Amino acid sequence: MGAGKTTIGRLLARRMNMTFMDSDHEIEARTGASIPWIFEIEGEPSFRRREADMIRELTAQSGIVLATGGGAVLNPESRALLAERGTVIYLRASVGSILQRTSHDKNRPLLQTADPRRKLEDLTCQREPLYREIADLVIDTGRPNVQSMVQTILDQMAALSAARARSEAKTRMNEQACISIDVELGERSYPILIGRGLLDDGALLMKHIGGAGGKVAVVTNTTVAPLYLDKVAAPLRAGGREVVPIILPDGEEYKNWEHLNLVFDALLANKCDRKTTLVALGGGVIGDMTGFAAATYMRGVPFVQIPTTLLAQVDSSVGGKTGINHPLGKNMIGAFYQPRAVIADTATLDTLPDRELSAGLAEVIKHGAILDAVFFDWIEANIGALVARDHAALAHAIARSCEIKSDVVKRDEREGGLRAVLNFGHTFGHAIEAGLGYGAWLHGEAVGCGMVMAADLSRRLGHIDDAAVERVRALVRSAGLPTVAPDLGAQRWIELMEVDKKNEGGAIKFILVKPLGSPSIGNAPRELLLATLQAGVSDAVADAAGANAR
Template sequence: MGAGKTTIGRILARKLGMRFVDSDHEIEARTGASIPWIFEIEGEESFRRRESEVIRELCAEGGIVLATGGGAVLSAENRALLKSCGTVVYLRANVNSIMVRTAHDKNRPLLQTADPRRKLEELTAQREPLYREIAELVIDTGRPNVQSMVQTILDQLEALEATRRARCTPATSSMTQHSTISLTVDLGERSYPIAIGPGLLSDPAPLAQHIKGRQVAIVTNTTVGPLYLERVAAPLRAAGREVIEIVLPDGEQYKTMETLMQVFDALLANKCDRKTTLVALGGGVIGDLTGFAAASYMRGVPFVQVPTTLLAQVDSSVGGKTGINHPLGKNMIGAFYQPRAVLADTATLATLPARELAAGLAEVIKHGAIIDAAFFDWIEQNIGKLVARDQAALAHAIARSCEIKADVVRQDEREGGLRAILNFGHTFGHAIENGLGYGVWLHGEAVGCGMVMAADLSRRMGYIDDAAVRRVRALVAAAGLPTVAPDLGAERWLELMEVDKKNEGGDIKFILLKPLGSPSIGGAPRALLLETLAACVVAP
């Protein structure tokens, strides 16, 4: 309820040339009574019977856009009918948004309680799995631009239809059994969509719609290229585009100026112009490096993120941070430059090494620890499923992580303040990466250990208790990440942490927990920092 089904449904029907029907309005027209009156006089059970009857009749028709009541999915019969008779679109809204939209609406009987927020939380917990069970598209309604949401639905419907037309094997047809989740990073004119779901690389439509010029340069690496490069390139060539393949060496140690120049060399050699679109096909290193190349080549060309690792799908592909490493500091050279779209094919996670999967889980845990305690709880309860690559669990973790990051980026695109909270664990983590040499530890491994260290420092600062530190350490360990840091020597630790983008006036800034689920940005007394280093490191 309150997700905007009626408003969006009417516009969508007009765009599709269909008739719009709201099942609640249909029930009121047939009975001559309002929904609250039916609830009060006949009870919810009677209303649900009327609702099922109306949905059954409407599903037998064609050419309509049907907006159902939020509780229609409680009936297994309704779910089966909706799924079999059309394309189900789930308009998702968080509790805060629904509270704002329904605050003065007396026409919602289920919210006429002493604590409507608690009721909404209960309804969400009950209904969310059922929405996901039948939805082919999941659209986030957190942004205010209704026309943009409608266009996103139209684009996704077109992509779904293209997939259905192209189906020719059981493997392809199984893709439609899972929903594609659609989000938006709301940055005004620079807003862009995020699509999350299995099989996106097997469908050329989602990528093709974001490529306007004749030339496409796909940047990938020696690990990802053999797996997915031809799958992405072939449909583009078949559509008449000139595809330039740029295959770089794999590894954090290659995120350098020399590797960046290889991209520029290929673009110049192929006479690429300002309409050339760069496609970043790979993990975080490829995404950061390709984005920086796109920001710099001819002072800016479009690019699309196609992340193939969990870390890139939940974090680095979203938000427009691009760059390369310098021997004295990680990501110290770069630019804020937003992609045209992010296409996260969750099927690529099946080929991801266990170590890379664990590295991605570090960023998932980070999002819960800094801003969403309930999400942190959920990760604790589902870490076994995530490690086992359960598709539903991974899809939820990716979507929620992207939602959190997109909301932070919307408020602070260029890290003037709030966005720094996304660096929880990174001050310690970057020091580990640089101190050991880039590539010895994966970025996510260093961040995971860094979060344990940041939690320890938070406790020493009096922000959280021992139990919270134990929870962070246990969850990081359960994800398969290291919880003990290498002993670089106290002075070397301090030297490395002093080279950090968050620092001001030479003071080391940390993202700390105050409490778990809420971040605090600030410095720490040297004595407490040294205590954390002594407690969290082990001799090599």
């Protein structure tokens, strides 16, 4: 109040050939009552409701310069509408200046107190952060020359407009250059954006992360944070969003209740509400934990996936599976909860360790092995380029994997039947992870070995021949993944596989290939399963013996 909104607003509207409007004046004109009267008779809460309704109506118009009451920012919806529908200019004035300008004004109901200076100081303390949250421009009004201030506003608006135009043009170029795949789930549908350099596009990040307003909590880990946290947070802060960084330790062994609670601790400590957006910036562990936190915090808040590993980009970030591990089983506690968007910047793979890249290739191979024989052929022909991080090859592998998975998710979102085929190699793989201790093998390494074992079991059941098994084994090996299993002991293997979400009635369900490129779900006679387990261990012993001999 008293910062000169009406005076400057009228001059600005005249210079811009627009219509000047004042929300307080409009309320008085509609009600036939003065603002002080409304405050006195109806109370401030009633006035604030009228004010919010007026701002909703006026911000829907175009070609206007709107001056709002100083307390309009107290309403979250009004803040969001002002930020989304217009350019917000905060006219900043000192308490002393405001007091001097309003000392004889009886139309300021909030200042009709014994100590107006103290009241102004309290209001400034309450409102200043909210002004800054949504302001595109901040103009100090201490100068006496009003015309000069108006010209400053026009100059800064022109610069802001040019910057926005450049950013929007860059976004259009990026969106044209990137691959976009829609996961079609009705009102829960969302895009998967795949391209190089997407994290360099602040406007794209604001569009898909910060556009809804509210705080943004970025969950990441100690490895990824130094590389990409600032890159994601900077444009959000510049766009007026408050960013809450949450940094967890890196590793599968931390995917548990204890570390999930660290996310909740940070959200509560920072007073994050239902309008907070969670961002998963990292690999599969971060994506699963952040998604589970989003599904359960205040019974559900929006979240966005920014996967930075190949495994997360081709698999775990898509489809809405979230959760944590339990000592007795992997991913046994969680929820189906879809993200608002998936932003896969392939440039993040440049910093990915070779071992992590190989782990991601396991999920690429999986998609071809169970649902696309032609894609499997392509992977065989291009595995060298993929291992060498050829950008075009990786982009195609990520896009085709996402297409395959999104099509399955569209038809079976909650794994009622078809979606279970995406667990090819996972029954054996999860047993390896749990048996060795989470983190000893990467998830993709365990899945790679698990696919070889699942192919071997498929052969023993008569679904495929020896040549098909060897193709799977050779491709997994070429990807840099293990092809022989650790010796857990037959009984321990079976105990671990019995704790699997696909199982029904105590019977272990396996995802098999019949033939290569087509999936089959079924059980296996115990003797054939034991033979597959024994063959895996025998191969491991043979490999070890060969290595010793060499």
